[in-house]
Amino acid sequence: MLLHLIDRWRFFDQTAPRASFDPKHSFAIDDTLCQSVGTGDSPAVVRAWVHRPTVSLGIQDTRLPHLDEGLKWIKNRGYRYIVRNSGGLAVVLDEGVLNLSLILPDKQRLSIDDAFEAMVELVRRTLADYRLNIEAKEIVGSYCPGRYDLSVGGKKFAGIAQRRLRNGVAVQIYLCVTGSGAERAELIRAFYMIASGGDLSAHRCPDVRPEVMASLEELASRALTISSLTAALRRALSENATVEDGALTAAETERYERDYARMLERNQKLLGPLAE
Known part of the structure; x- marks a missing residue:
């Protein structure tokens, strides 16, 4: 019920993918907005964002013994790659994947589970018209598995960090909205097989099984679009609160430049000459 306590949102719609705007920009923007919300200079934020084909790696992935071969394989299939600054393992981003950032104040020591539950609530409200039985539990065999995987009928369509x-x-x-969840999972499965040298258990890699992943379009058996879900998201936020279009302030823009520089430095440090 945490969302019902918020009566004002800044809403950032960055769902039009641009080649010059990669996920390093997105994670830097979230850091910038997280600081604004944390200091009280901004109300709570929801940001919707989409990127061109990219594999977003976790820190643990960068320790794989044959990472260079795995990244080369990814790149040869038309995907870029980055190392994000939030938790988890490798995930796929593309034009059929809607990413949401829910940015909340943490002055009252919001628990990790409460923060996750707030996102689960937001997704359920957004997808209410589709009448899907959405469960929040770990889906074994998915990529980037976690306690708050979102699934329908045992097939995962979303993961949270x-x-x-x-x-x-x-x-x-x-949220995998359109396309094939299994094809995305196959990309990550092959990456781990290559980057681990075929020894998944020794390097704590998930044993990805493509059949346990799907897109919302596949699960709902109806055509969906990023724009329709973004509109549904905004309607869900508007039910109990005022929603205003977001744009970075001058102070936020200045801070964002520093946050983006840190993302570049982070990727360079973790990937070295492999950094893009």
Whole structure:
């Protein structure tokens, strides 16, 4: 019920993918907004974002013994790659994946589970018209598995991570909206097989099974679009609160430049000459 306590939202719609705007920009923006919300300079934020084909890696993925071969394989299939600054393992981003960032103040020591539950509630409200029985539990065999995987009938369509920064918390979710969930999972399965040298257990890689992943379009058996879900998201937020279009302030823009520089530095440090 945490969302019902919020009566004002800043809403950022960045769902039009642009080649010059990669996920490093997105994670930097979330850091910037997390600080603004944490200091009280901004109300709570929801940001919807989409990127061109990219594999978003977790820190643990960068320790794989044959990472260079795995990244080369990804790149040869038309995907870029980055190392994000929130938790979890590798996930796929593309034009059929809607990412949401829910950025909340953390001055009252919001628990990790409460923050996750707030995102689950937001997704359920957004998808209410589709009458899907959405469960929040780990789906074994999915990529980036976690306790708050979202699934329907045992097939995962979304995963959640969070990051805390200066009295703010950013809860981030990817929702596979269109396309094939199994094809995305196959990409990550092959990456881990190559980057681990075929020894998944020794390097704590998930044993990805493509059949346990699907898109919302597949699960709902109806055509969906990123724009229709973004509109549904905004309607869900508007039920109990005022929603205003978001744009970075001058102070936020200045801070964003520093946050983006840190993302570049982070990727360079973790990937070295492999960094894009």
